[in-house]
Amino acid sequence: MAEFLNIVAIGLLLGGIYSLVSVGLNLIFGVIRIVNFAQGEFVMLGMYGAFAAQVAMGMDPYIAPVVVAPALFALGCVVYWILLRPLQGEPMMQVFATFGLLMVLENVVLALTRGVSLSVNSAAAQISMSLGPVQMPLARILVLVAATVVAGALGWWLRVTLPGKAIRAVAQDRKAARLMGINVERMYMVSFGVGAALAGLAGCLLAPLYSMSPQIGMNFIMPAFAVVVLGGLGSVAGAYVGGFIVGLTEALAGFYLDPALKHAVLFLVFIAVLIIRPAGLFGVAGAEEVGLREQS
């Protein structure tokens, strides 16, 4: 029983990582209907941002989001305006553009670091807490807490605030939103910027857990796609809950079956959920088609 509890705890903590990485990805998909392949690279940039903040200013990676998240927000806005806005109405081209962006970002960082893996340090990353038989690293608990706060805050912001309502209106019907006086282009840009900023936040909080490499973003993005599809495309709650489903599935399959089989099991669950509920657990049926329908 103790062993089982330990594995469940590990699965939940891993779920926190996936949730945090996926929330921004799902926001971008939910509003702009772009499958952003470069989202993992934004996480990677967040990690390197935490490293740069530590080297340049001695900043702890848990404080670094104060600098890194706004920087990623600005980068997201610029990327949207320069790269994606001209391709509006061409969803496939936008997907390819994000893939191109992925390659550019990865290779630029590769050129700058020459492939040397880097690490950031924080006193919090050295602490592991015991709760009976369950061992939980503090750094992962902090990620879980951050994922919960971010999902809650983002949900609140989208529901209650005026910009949030505007974003939801644009997501539901671009044409009607424009007729209501909403600046659709600006809302798209803000959404992409917020999605990138959330990835930057995730990168800072994950930096003490990993040795950074320019390719690390790719490691996050594949499970993150599984999370958003499982949870429901465009749903903040879906990304949050989907993260835990993926984390628990991986931990249980990795421990009780074989770590080499955990991704096979995860994608079996993924296929099963899609067969039973094509829109994902929290998704709206048909939402995934909106991006393919022409909107003016």
Next chain:
Amino acid sequence: MTLTRRQFGALATGAALMAGSRSSFAQGAPIKIGAVNPYSGAMAQYGDEVTRCYELAAEWANAQGGLLGRQVQIVRGNATSAQEGIGAVEQLVGRDKVDILAGTYVTAISNAASESALNYGKLYWETNALARDLTDRGLPNFVRTGPSSNEFASRAVEGAIKVVGAKLNKQPKDLKVWIEHEDSAYGTSIALEQQRLFKAAGVTVGIGSHSAKAIDVTDSILRAKNFAPDVWISTAYVVDTNLLLRAARDQGFKPAAMMSCGVGDTKETLEAIGKDYLDGILLVSYPRPDVSEKYGPGAGVFLRLYRDKLGRDPVAPQGMNAFVGMKILFEAIKAAGSVEFEKVIKAAAAMDKPLGAYETGYGVKFDDKMQNTRALPVVAQWQGGAVKAVYPTEAASEGVSVINVPRA
């Protein structure tokens, strides 16, 4: 215009002089060695280091008068993948007119580049790529001077049985070992060889694998923890090795000894994990410049040459292995009196040098597949933030012995 006899004589003399000078220039042209390695991308750090040490060896040889009366020149050919390896060979042979090819840090690149070199009738002198398959192919132009994956596997087994077993006062039949490996061909081939050798020695073995791209490896650590091994051995890449060590620390996994095979011995791991936790972790590694002079005569000189040229310590132990590989090539060329691959291979095959002949402690004796059977890695250990050779005992510098086994 007509030429007088005197003018004709002057022209003829000039032409003869020019022809003579061209001939003597050709005789003095350098021996060009094409170094196929990754100089960009994720593996650039180590590819650069390997070639820097080829260049160091070339400078050392040139300072002693060169080879066959010619200077040695290293020409770089960038290859970050197998396909680029083929392109690099074509460029080095076609454009740069190299005489011999050497490499690499990466097995896949070596595999493709050496076959391409054979098409051009060039020798492929391998110093660092590990996979046993490279020599098992029996390629007629291929020689490997450094250890293969099998030697890394056998040294890890030797370290577990002779170093850890002795410290714990346990016979092989009483030892329990967990072998963890990343699940590509690199980790799997070494792990399976380790498993075979441990079983043959009567050691109880558990084995587990993980993806080098995994976001979390705590499940792998918990499986190992459940097995309660005396020794935990990992063969992985840098990033997942660091992740495994972090997970082990967080989960309070504390076997009597931990060992990392092939990686985990660089600044990247020191910065990620910290010197306190690393203290006592064993490493199966290329011999490093800190080996005793008795074991690796000239290791200190290598370190001085490196520091003089680059103003810092070597980035990774691959460098000295590359340096020695190049020295063995120079000796083979001298013995052959030629750079033609059949002659150099024949001369290399006849070489017979005992262990302890080079800076790395290697000797030279090639088997029928041209794998050097006297190139062996060492067991080293993290001690106070530095890596020190501890096994074979004669490799350890004065005053260095195994610490923190069993782990505190």
